[in-house]
Every structure is written in C-alpha cells, then in structure tokens.
Amino acid sequence: MNRRDFIAASAAAAAVGESAPRLAAQGGAPVRGTPLHGNFWGVQYYDGQERQMVLDVLETGRPFRWYGPGKPPDKVAALEKEFAARMQTKYALAVTSGTAALQCAMAACGIGPGDEVILPSWTWYSCFNAVVLAGALPVCAEIDETFNLDPSDIERHITPATKLIMAVHLQGNPADMDSIMAVARKHHIRVLEDCSQSVGASYKGHPLGSMGDLAICSMQANKTITAGEGGAVYSSDPVLFERAARFHDIGTLREPFLKNLGEPRTAAFIGTNFRMSEFTGGVLLSQLRKLDRIVGDVRTNAQRVYKGIADLPGLQLRKLPDPAGELGTGVYIDFKTKERKMKFLAMMKAENVPGNGPSGSVILPIDKLIESKVTAHPAWPSFNTPRGKAIQYGAACCPKTIDIINRFGGVLMDPKYTKKDCDDVVAAIRKVYPAVMQA
C-alpha cells in the first residue's frame, strides 16, 4: 500500500469508528436476509403491450416481415423507423441478433481477407468473431478506466491494412468518443459503435450509435430491451446501410428500403438471411417505446447509490466520459489491487449484496480459443496471411486491460430495484469498504 492509499484507508476506518457493525464475513448480521439480485431488464417491463403485439401476429397470420395475407406486415418496419428516430440516425435495420448485426456491419464496410480491425481487449466474443468470420484479422487494443477502448492505445495498432475501429460501449458506459473519433478521422479509418450493452445511453447529448460511421446493438435477453433475441444495424450513411441491408437479406434490396434510400447506390452481392420475424419486431417495438422509462429507472437507482457512497474516503469510481449519459448498469470502484477486489466480492456476498467482477465481457486475448486462433476451416484467411500467422494474442498484448479488470469491483444495478434495495447496496458498500481498504 502506498502512502496515499494508507491515509485513505486509515481515514475510512476512522470515519466508521467504534460503531462499526460487525461484517457478515466475520459472523455479524448481513445487510440483507436474502441475496439481492437483478433480472432481465426488458422482460420486467413486459405487459399487455407486448402481449397484444404477439397476439396480433398470431391472429393475422403475418409472421414474415415482407408479405402475408391481408394488409402488409408492419411491425419490423415500424421498429426500424422508431429506432432510427430514437438513435438519431437516418436508417436502421432490424436483424436477428447483435452478432448478426456485427456481421452485417463487416459486410457494409467491405471488411475481408487482408484487412485489420482494431477492437478493445475487453468485450464480447461476437466482436472478435465477426471480424474473423469476415476473413479479416482482429487486433486487440487496451481498455482504460472507462472499461472501454483506450483512445491512447489505438494509434500504435494502426497499419495500412487497418479498415475499422470498434468502439464498444460496455456496461452502460459510453466510450470516450471525442478522442476515439479524433484518432480515427486523422487516419481516415471508419468507426463502428457497438452499443449492445448500452442501448439508451448517450454521450454529450448524442445517442450512442449516432457518432461513428455506423452502429450495431443487440436486443438479446441480457440487454436493455429484449425479445429474447434481436439486433440492429444503424447509420446515417446510405451506402453502408444499403450494403448491410443487402447482406442481411441474401443480397437483395426490398422495395421499402429502396424507397427510403431513393436509389440503389451499390451493386448486389451475395448475402445471408438475418431477417427479423414480426413476432420479434412486435415485442421489440413495444419495448422500444418503454426504453426511456427503463433507462430513467436504472439511472435513478444508480444515482441513489453513487450519492450514498460519494463521501467514502479515497473513493475512486470507474471513469465516466459523460456521467449524465451513462445507464448506471453497474457502480464500480477501483480497489487498486486484485486482492482487495476479491476481498470486496467475498465480503459483499456475505452481506447478501453480491458484488460484480466486472462481467458480461471477456478479456479476449487470454481466452483459450482466441489464443489458439482456431477457425471452422484450417485454410480460413484470417490467420493464414503472414501478419495473421505472426500475430500473438495472450496476456502480453493487454497487461493494462488485465490490471483494470482485476482491480475494479462493484455492484450491478437493476431498473426494478426498490429504494430499499438501493439503500442496501449503499449500506453494504459502506460497511465493507473500510475493511477492504485497510487490507
């Protein structure tokens, strides 16, 4: 422990003083009788509206977005229109998942064999996989204390082959977009925003996804709004949108898209099928109309916790490039060492307010599958170019990321937590923090 930490820890201990309640980890009464746990956010808001959407599809017999009996199906189309409006982009394309959306984004940007894509070392597998499935090479950069791409670690990874930078907004917190865009623009490289874990969040007043060249999100069950599965590609660039739309629908561009775009701008090319069904579209349309309520609820809860712990001595939270824009998915503290973080997690568990490690992403370079560069076919281009053969993943390529994920710990929030739940989070952190910082 350095001198500054020691003073902070001593002050923390003194602040609690004689009246410190005994830690549950040491036999005292826990803050709660039963463990606090959240649930799928969007699912907790399901009501008659989602039900009506599903029933409507069943009763009209129009589960396919492009045609059916009677009047044309309209749910996926309405979702795309309202989603684009909410995210302040010109176009939005509904697809079957966030992973599918990433694959569409790769096709939109023309990413393929010989190309390189820079992505954060801490993110979800799909980001890495989409690059590999396009035949291109993923290059992992460090994260910073936002848990997102470190803008100062991008430049050293740029080569003449770099075609795209993935800015992933993880666990509700916007990445430092001003700095990321500045590096990207300087080198004339496109930026893809992956908003999967931050749907509804914003950066300096801009909805996430509206600042880069294009964006994707997931609407899988763990994300802000959900139909179990689902995703979107969104952009204000008509060429990128057209290419994504073609890729998601076996290369075709259906009449309604053409009408919206005015004219086709690219030749057809071979695509796949990531079309969304009307069932999914209907549920997601209902969910989208509740997005601001869900976001408001979780922000209110996170604010209550931030406020309740703000005076803890020496407290250092996760870096928030725009505190007003983040969702408040989790409240994270820098414990400076892994040992202290682990102690925090054990003590919080005993208090029945389980901590979080952080989760929901992986340190990609140290994942066994990624380290071994295994693909479905041994001749797959990604790792068969000279550069692909030479690139090494593993711990040596992201020491800063590993350190940050090791030393931060926190508590996940939930939009449906009651005031009492939030106060329990505050009480548990206040109870264990002095003991953790003393260690």
Ligand SMILES: *Cc1c(COP(=O)(O)O)cnc(C)c1O
């Ligand atoms: C969940 C997630 C995805 C993938 O979305 P799916 O809908 O599960 O395919 C992609 N990127 C990030 C950052 C995610 O969290």
